[in-house]
Amino acid sequence: MTTKNQLLAVTGLSPQVVTETLFALHQQGEPLPEAIHILTTAEGYQRARLTLINDGWLGRFYDDYQLPKPAFSEQHIHVLEQADRTPLTDIRSQADNQAMADGITEWIRQLTEAPDTTLHVSIAGGRKTMGFYAGYALSLYGRPQDRLSHVLVSADYESHPQFYYPTPYSQVIYGNDPSRKPLDTQNAEVILADIAFVRLRHGLDQALLEGKSSFSSSVAMAQQALNPPHLIIAVKARELIANGKRIKLSPADLSFYLWLLHRQQTDQMAPTCPSDGAPDSDYAAEYLNHYRAINGELGGVDRTLSHLQNGMSKSFFEQRKSRINKILKANLHQAAQAYLIIPVGRRPQTRYQITLQKEQIHYQQEING
The missing domain is CATH 1.10.10.10 (Winged helix-like DNA-binding domain superfamily/Winged helix DNA-binding domain)
Structure with missing residues (x-):
C-alpha cells in the first residue's frame, strides 16, 4: 500500500533536523507525514539510527505531543552509494559528487512516482551540495502537491547535539559554546521556511519518469524541453x-x-x-x-x-x-x-x-x- 504523505529529509551529522521539521509542521497545524525517509552518508546513517531510533528521540517527540507515529525504521534510513555500490562516507571527489547526485535524484524520482502521494523534502541537514541536489531533483520530478522546506532554529539551539525539538515541558540543556549557559528546550523557536521551486517535470521524457536515470540525464532532458x-x-x-x-x-x-x-x-x-x-x-x-x-x-x-x-x-x-x-x-x-x-x-x-x-x-x- 502506498503511503500518501511522506517526508524525505537530507541529513548529515545532525539528524535532529527530522524532529525539528516535524515539530514545525505540528506547530503550524499541518498534517504530519505517514512515513519518513532519510537520505544520508554512512556516518549519517549511524547517527540517525543511534539518536532517532536507539535513543528514542523520534518516538519521544510523538509521545510528548501525543501524536500517531509514522512508518519509520532502520530501513527508512537510506545510505547514498558510490558508483561501485559501497556506502558513501563523505563527498570528497567528483565521483562522490556524481554518485550523490544520482542517488538523491533516483530516490526523489521513486517517491514522486505514484500520482496520489505527496512528498515533502527537507534540505535542512547534510552538506550544502546534498541540499542543492535534493532541491534540484525535486524541481525536476516534483508535482504540484510536493513541497520543499528548510527549518530555522534559534541561534542557541541550532546544531546543538542535545536539542531535537522544543519540548512541551521545561528541560534544561547547556550551551554548545564556552559559556555553557543553561537553556530551556521549551523556549526554543523553530520555524519552517518553505522554498519555492520551479517544476520541470512536464519537460522530462516518460522513460526518465518511469525508469532509473542519472542526475545529468534528467537535467539534460529538462533543458532540451526548455530550449527554443x-x-x-x-x-x-x-x-x-x-x-x-x-x-x-x-x-x-x-x-x-x-x-x-x-x-x-x-x-x-x-x-x-x-x-x-x-x-x-x-x-x-x-x-x-x-x-x-x-x-x-x-x-x-x-x-x-x-x-x-x-x-x-x-x-x-x-x-x-x-x-x-x-x-x-x-x-x-x-x-x-x-x-x-x-x-x-x-x-x-x-x-x-x-x-x-x-x-x-x-x-x-x-x-x-
Whole structure:
C-alpha cells in the first residue's frame, strides 16, 4: 500500500533536523507525514539510527505531543552509494559528487512516482551540495502537491547535539559554546521556511519518469524541453529531428507535414480541411510534389497515389493531421506543442498550420515542392 504523505529529509551529522521539521509542521497545524525517509552518508546513517531510533528521540517527540507515529525504521534510513555500490562516507571527489547526485535524484524520482502521494523534502541537514541536489531533483520530478522546506532554529539551539525539538515541558540543556549557559528546550523557536521551486517535470521524457536515470540525464532532458523549438527535416531518413529527438514518419505523413511547412515558408495561406464529399485537387497536386520526391528517392509505391487521384479528401487530410500529432506528442510530450498541426480561426474557415518560424526550420536535404 502506498503511503500518501511522506517526508524525505537530507541529513548529515545532525539528524535532529527530522524532529525539528516535524515539530514545525505540528506547530503550524499541518498534517504530519505517514512515513519518513532519510537520505544520508554512512556516518549519517549511524547517527540517525543511534539518536532517532536507539535513543528514542523520534518516538519521544510523538509521545510528548501525543501524536500517531509514522512508518519509520532502520530501513527508512537510506545510505547514498558510490558508483561501485559501497556506502558513501563523505563527498570528497567528483565521483562522490556524481554518485550523490544520482542517488538523491533516483530516490526523489521513486517517491514522486505514484500520482496520489505527496512528498515533502527537507534540505535542512547534510552538506550544502546534498541540499542543492535534493532541491534540484525535486524541481525536476516534483508535482504540484510536493513541497520543499528548510527549518530555522534559534541561534542557541541550532546544531546543538542535545536539542531535537522544543519540548512541551521545561528541560534544561547547556550551551554548545564556552559559556555553557543553561537553556530551556521549551523556549526554543523553530520555524519552517518553505522554498519555492520551479517544476520541470512536464519537460522530462516518460522513460526518465518511469525508469532509473542519472542526475545529468534528467537535467539534460529538462533543458532540451526548455530550449527554443528547432526542427531539422531529414528527408532521406524520413525523420523529423525536433528538440534533438529523432522522430520517424511514413512518406505519406512526412509529405503532409512538409506540404504544410512549404505553404507557410512561401507565404501561402494555411489550408482548410476539404469539405466532406468535395476533394481538393489543388491540395492533392501540391502534396504529391512532396510525396513523389520522397517516394522516388526511396523507391516503391503505396496506396497514397490512388487515394488522391480525385483530389485530397476530408478523411485523408484529417487522418494525416491526427496521426502526425499523435506521433509528435508520444515522442515529445509537453515539448510537442510548437511542432503540432494546430487549428486557427473559427469554423467553417478553420485553417491548419505549424507555429514554427522560418528560422527555426532546417532541411538536411532540400526537396522540390
